[in-house]
Amino acid sequence: MAEARVYLVGAGPGDPDLLTVKALRLLRLADVVVFDRLVSDAILDLVPPGTARVFSGKQAGYHHMRQDDINDLLLRLARAGRTVVRLKGGDPFVFGRGSEEAEHLARHNIAFEVVPGITAAAGCSAYAGIPLTHRGLADSVRFVTGHVQDEAGPERDWAALADPDTTLVIYMGLRRLPVIVAGLLAGGLPDHTPAAAIERGTTGAQRRVVGTLADLSAQVEAAGLAAPALVVVGRVVSLAGTLDWFVPQSSADYAAACHSAVA
Numbered sequence: 001m002a003e004a005r006v007y008l009v010g011a012g013p014g015d016p017d018l019l020t021v022k023a024l025r026l027l028r029l030a031d032v033v034v035f036d037r038l039v040s041d042a043i044l045d046l047v048p049p050g051t052a053r054v055f056s057g058k059q060a061g062y063h064h065m066r067q068d069d070i071n072d073l074l075l076r077l078a079r080a081g082r083t084v085v086r087l088k089g090g091d092p093f094v095f096g097r098g099s100e101e102a103e104h105l106a107r108h109n110i111a112f113e114v115v116p117g118i119t120a121a122a123g124c125s126a127y128a129g130i131p132l133t134h135r136g137l138a139d140s141v142r143f144v145t146g147h148v149q150d151e152a153g154p155e156r157d158w159a160a161l162a163d164p165d166t167t168l169v170i171y172m173g174l175r176r177l178p179v180i181v182a183g184l185l186a187g188g189l190p191d192h193t194p195a196a197a198i199e200r201g202t203t204g205a206q207r208r209v210v211g212t213l214a215d216l217s218a219q220v221e222a223a224g225l226a227a228p229a230l231v232v233v234g235r236v237v238s239l240a241g242t243l244d245w246f247v248p249q250s251s252a253d254y255a256a257a258c259h260s261a262v263a
């Protein structure tokens with residue numbers, strides 16, 4: 001039987017041009033692609049038509065497939081000798097549970113490889129014209145999740161994360177934005193601290209809202225931003241006007257352009 005192997009592959013934040021060469025090579029090699037909800041259609045279009053696809057769609061509060069089921073599926077496919085690509089949005093080891101899947105495979109002696117991807121923090125901020133660090137504005141950057149495992153449990157100490165020299169990138173932070181902002185203000189960040197939210201970053205449907213801690217929640221609500229969205233807080237966001245280079249195109253035009261570019 002062929003050697004079983006699972007590739008845990010990062011698909012990047014959406015723009016198919018941000019896939020790594022290795023990811024693209026593996027997509028063409030795979031027998032089965034098990035993909036997340038966050039993987040864009042434009043990227044799935046790169047999977048050859050004859051390759052089996054399994055949607056493992058997960059959403060906060062609504063699990064299409066439970067993590068245990070996904071783990072077991074990967075195991076079963078590998079044991080059947082299939083070359084499996086487990087395709088995840090962004091980077092598989094950044095808030096992606098890729099490491100839990102890897103642990104499960106390791107525990108069962110299944111060979112695996114991890115292919116890093118461009119994480120949302122890097123991709124979305126670049127496409128929103130926001131550098132994560134900038135001399136004189138931020139000398140460190142921190143990635144945190146706004147999602148809490150247990151809604152009834154204790155709130156994260158947002159005040160402790162308030163640091164004017166650090167860029168704060170919050171994944172899954174939209175729903176709890178008012179709580180997060182209140183904590184950061186309580187921790188001493190000035191209310192004029194620049195802040196942004198980016199929806200569907202790097203895709204043809206990207207939308208971005210730029211404001212300050214004082215008005216970000218209201219702006220997000222007024223614009224009707226929804227997940228997937230990333231929140232960036234810090235002085236680097238003040239460059240978003242000057243460095244606003246990305247012109248999102250309509251999704252259909254964009255997908256067609258990407259398709260012809262890689263064909």
Ligand code: SAH
Nearest residue numbers: 090091096119120171172200201228229230
């Ligand atoms: N492993 C992924 C993160 C998964 S957690 C990565 O490395 O990027 C899911 C969260 O990532 C979303 O709720 C959102 O906060 C963020 N995210 C992922 N892709 C995004 C995109 N294209 N635009 C905005 N936010 C995105």
